Amino acid sequence: MSVTEKEQVRTRFSDLDTQRHTTSRTYEDSCLGDRYRILEEAGYSWKRMIEESVRLQTVGADIRFLAQQMENTELSIRTSYRSGQDGLLAFSQEVLDPNGKVAAEIKTLVRTEKDGKPFQLIAAQDPSEELISSFESVPSFSGTCERTLAERDLFYCERNPFGDYNPSHYWRLLEEGRWNFTAECGLSLEDLVAMDTTLFYMGGKIRYRKPLAAGRRAKIQTWIHSFDKIWSRMRQEVSDSETGEILAESMDDLLVVSVSKSRPKKPGEDLLKIFARVTEFPEGGSK
Structure with a gap:
């Protein structure tokens, strides 16, 4: 299954680095929050995950930065994902500036686990090998x-x-x-x-x-x-x-x-x- 949503994020002065623009970590932390939102919509809030020993383990990430951003900027996070066997999820996320221009692209491969073992939190739609092979x-x-x-x-x-x-x-x-x-x-x-x-x-x-x-x-x-x-x-x-x-x-x-x-x-x-x-x-x- 794949969904596309938008989350709003406002950058702060504290997000600026020595080059005077928003850090890459600001983009990733915002995208991480949206990944957890997807899991919550599937029935697992982060609080429930803690209670039931379910974890989101990150396997890989491919990143591209396309446009610098400053403080007090309203950014949008657009997220889609693909689900595979063994709890694998491949997220594709874009950070958009106020004009809708892509500022960053972050693709993340994760695995949901329970007690350290793969846990199928979201029903698989794609072969795991296909998701894994897309991350060189x-x-x-x-x-x-x-x-x-x-x-x-x-x-x-x-x-x-x-x-x-x-x-x-x-x-x-x-x-x-x-x-x-x-x-x-x-x-x-x-x-x-x-x-x-x-x-x-x-x-x-x-x-x-x-x-x-x-x-x-x-x-x-x-x-x-x-x-x-x-x-x-x-x-x-x-x-x-x-x-x-x-x-x-x-x-x-x-x-x-x-x-x-x-x-x-x-x-x-x-x-x-x-x-x-x-x-x-x-x-x-x-x-």
């Missing part, structure tokens, strides 16, 4: 380059009513990894301006493997998978700093842009040289 896997790290490393605490106070972390918390960790990547490569804002270059995060793929553990530290490793014309493909892994288990991984799309012309461009030799030690496939593609 992220390539494994070849070990052919260095990776930058950041470690961050996982605070108890940032968990949701289920005692878990929302998907946007993974997004926060991945963004921390990207900021740390630039810093460890020795690039300041002044350096990028001097090279007439900046990198815009335009989206990517996130695959969730295991829950984040409160009170522990998460390790974020970041590197460049390859360059493809005007695109930088960045890879990241979030792992448990104690066990080393990979908790999430991503392949990000970063657009290389000329600061002076505000237009996409191919990365210059100066940038490629700086990133050489943390680039997996300097010639592009994969092996």
Whole structure:
């Protein structure tokens, strides 16, 4: 079954980031609320889910950001979904600006579980294999380059009513990894301006493997998978700093842009040289 609805969200000043526009996490948190609305309409409010040990486990997400938004903006969330066996649900959501223009697209694959086992909360309409195959896997790290490393605490106070972390918390960790990547490569804002270059995060793929553990530290490793014309493909892994288990991984799309012309461009030799030690496939593609 598939439905399409619209939910209204108003952005706040506190949603703005250092680039002075609404964070990607604002979009995801708003879409998450609408996913729970769909479950409530199917008979399971989040309160009932807690009472009956039913959980919504996120498996993967594909994201595209198309237009920046500011504070005090009325956004609409348009949601449709497909249901599969073993509790799988594939959500397709659009964040629309006041003029109806798409600001972001978020596709999310989730599984509803009860006591840790698949739970068919919504009747299946599509083969599970079809839903899973629509979310491509992220390539494994070849070990052919260095990776930058950041470690961050996982605070108890940032968990949701289920005692878990929302998907946007993974997004926060991945963004921390990207900021740390630039810093460890020795690039300041002044350096990028001097090279007439900046990198815009335009989206990517996130695959969730295991829950984040409160009170522990998460390790974020970041590197460049390859360059493809005007695109930088960045890879990241979030792992448990104690066990080393990979908790999430991503392949990000970063657009290389000329600061002076505000237009996409191919990365210059100066940038490629700086990133050489943390680039997996300097010639592009994969092996």
